[in-house]
Amino acid sequence: MTEAAVMKKSKNPKAPKLFSDELIDQLLTQVQNKDAESVLGE
Template sequence: MIDTMTTKKPRKKKEPYPFPVELIDQLLAQVQDKNAESILGESGLAGQLKKMLAERMLAAELTHHLANEDATSKNHRNGTTPKKVLAPGGELHLDIPRDRLSSFEPQLVAKGQRRMP
C-alpha cells in the first residue's frame, strides 16, 4: 500500500513592512479620488512622495555641505533652482537647493544630470 499523504511545507513568514501600515492608511486617507491614477500616477500620491523625498534628501545634502564649511565662511542657503529630471516613473520637477557661493554640488542629481538613478 502506497502512502498518499504528503507532508506540508512550512509557510514562509511574511516579511514586515519597513514602515508602519498606519502611515500608509493616513496617506491614502488624504487622497480625494481613490483610483489608480490619483494614487500611483505622476501627479498622484506616489509622484508627490518621490518629489518630497528627493527634495528632502537634497536639503540634507546642502545642510551637510554647509556644516563642513569654515565657521567664518559667508556661505549660506540661497533659495532653490527648478530642475526637470527623468525618473523611472516619469518626469519629476524638483527644486534644487543652492548656496550663496555656488559651491554646492548635489550628489543625488548632479549638475547637468537629467536622469535620476
C-alpha cells in the first residue's frame, strides 16, 4: 500500500457516537447564558 493510499484511508475517520444528540441538547440548554466559572467552578 502506498503512503497516499494510507493517508486517503485515514483522512476522515468516523468516531463512534458516545452521547446521544438529545443528551447533548439537554446539557447545552442547562449551560446556556452561563459563564464558564458558574459552570466549572473557580
